[in-house]
Amino acid sequence: MNTFNRSRGVIPFFYVVCAAISICFLNGCQDAPKTPAGSVASSDTSPNIATSLGASRTVVGAAVYVPATLLTEPLGEGTAKQLFASLESDGCVVFDELAKSSDSVVHTWTKSTAFYEYLSSDTSLDASLEGPVTLGTTVKVVTKSSNEKNTSLLGAVFEFNAYKQRFDLADDCITGRHGKGSLAADFLADYKALPYPVNKPEMESSWESYDRFLKKYGSHFVSKLFAGARYRSFVTLKSSSAIKERELAVAACLSAEGPTQEGQASVKGCEGVTRQQKQAISLSDYQVNSKAFGGSEELRQLLGAGKAATPELLAEFAKTGETLQDGVKYELMPIWQLLESRFEPGTKEQKIAKSMQAYFEGFLSFNCSQLHGCGCAKVMDKKDKVMLRKFALLDKATALYGCQRPAMGCRNDDDCHYNAGKAYCQCHGDHCVNRGADKLSAVVNYTTKITGKDTGPNKSCHFVKSKLQCQCQRPDSKHMWDTLWRSDKAS
Incomplete structure (x- = not known):
């Protein structure tokens, strides 16, 4: 230079x-x-x-x-x-x-x-x-x-x-x-x-x-x-x-x-x-x-x-x-x-400035690029893989963005298995989400079985006596994603 x-x-x-x-x-x-x-x-x-x-x-x-x-x-x-x-x-x-x-x-x-x-x-x-x-x-x-x-x-x-x-x-x-x-x-x-x-x-x-x-x-x-x-x-x-x-x-x-x-x-x-x-x-x-x-x-x-x-x-x-x-x-x-201050709140031009900030500080600097994962025993199509990280527009009216990861736990009943020796349900499978090595990441818990009743992703699997099997209790729509970063909290 x-x-x-x-x-x-x-x-x-x-x-x-x-x-x-x-x-x-x-x-x-x-x-x-x-x-x-x-x-x-x-x-x-x-x-x-x-x-x-x-x-x-x-x-x-x-x-x-x-x-x-x-x-x-x-x-x-x-x-x-x-x-x-x-x-x-x-x-x-x-x-x-x-x-x-x-x-x-x-x-x-x-x-x-x-x-x-x-x-x-x-x-x-x-x-x-x-x-x-x-x-x-x-x-x-x-x-x-x-x-x-x-x-x-x-x-x-x-x-x-x-x-x-x-x-x-x-x-x-x-x-x-x-x-x-x-x-x-x-x-x-x-x-x-x-x-x-x-x-x-x-x-x-x-x-x-x-x-x-x-x-x-x-x-x-x-x-x-x-x-x-x-x-x-x-x-x-x-x-x-x-x-x-x-x-x-x-x-x-x-x-x-x-x-x-x-x-x-x-x-x-x-x-x-x-x-x-x-x-x-x-x-x-x-x-x-x-x-x-x-x-x-x-x-x-x-x-x-x-x-x-x-x-x-x-x-x-x-x-x-x-x-x-x-x-x-x-x-x-x-x-x-420099740009946001020159346009009225709520205008397209002001939202472009907010989007630019979110892209640079969130998508790039915070490293919120899209990430997928799966156990891949049954999941053959990439579209069916679990999205483990995404950059999302949380509010279109205010150009609010966030970096999100999926809530921990199962996604369907196939992820829940009964441990007869320990008498509790465990979550592991193609769509079972667990936390990664750091606080910001998520992984599919396919082969690693987490020990302990109600520990980590196991909390999402419950034993149903009437059916004598473990079933998945998926999070509701408001709690499907954890927000790790928000553009209104960044600076």
Whole structure:
């Protein structure tokens, strides 16, 4: 993926010079007027604001498809799709040159969910998206692994952040209030052409038009962009052997600082790490991924190539980030939030936004694709197999969706069998549903006989004395399905 640093993403110097010369010519070489922090950047603002807007012109308001995006690197020009027709003329970008902060810290994780949480927090993604489906691309690149579904991620990161400016997308432009934030015509036209209701939402093919739309325009857009300098060194343990979080933190500091030299001061975040602790760590046991963004090209290359990050070097790196306009960090918002707020409740267009959210967060991220199963001793036709998971439209009027699994137990009398030795009924057969290895799954209990009266699926089978046999007590229509996920509870 291109980044601001590869495409340079820096405001050309001659623009700044020309702006300064123009002010001198017109105003007797007086100082250029300063625009207060928090002001709105537009085409008729002072030159320093206009040139500052250049860093955000192609990124703020642009969208990316999160599952295919490397979230640990900035977005370069051309890597994101601009959703707005004219940010500048609508005065949509709020520029705050006083939003400055500088800090360094070490984060550790001993399981994949903690790493997902770190990535989501860094980009302001919703917690419901913390998983391999949406974050798998980033996991594969950062850990240098071919398995994006690795559940035993052990690693850490040392990060140095020196944010010097921030560009925000104004709230009125996100909601479309007061006529601001007009959307690109092709984006809006393709959106309105999406179907509602979605026919057979449990089938993946039914969502093809939504899937194409999201991959073309993006699932999330940039609502905030931070400029300055940023350096991160990730370490991921190659094996899944037991290790303490402190050791992971030491490895991250070792990857950033290198071995401690006599009299060398530690960078902030690594102050408590001793030379002996570093000597006990072998970086050959880790995948190391170091990247620097923003600041000067020379320092960026030094840090990315493994140059020891000293307090002095990081301070110099931060200083170069004060003048260059590279975007080094961004925050994201879902595009359905951008779209839903622009249409009246109950309209088709608003329901399309709700459907898009449900598809991305429920069908994809929650992994609610259609699943069938059966014992297959008597069931020969796939249509007769038990549906073990489905994505359903629960309420057409409000575009409410849910991920459902069948209620546990039998489906007909053939699933119920009498255990003469134990004197109770057991549920096992072609359509007997039991719970799987995790709380979200269901399986057909064909050959495995659950022991214990009224245990698990056995509760659905009852002995009828008058017939001297076990019969199935099927759940009523209101209780045929358990809802695991609902779109109105997702965010």
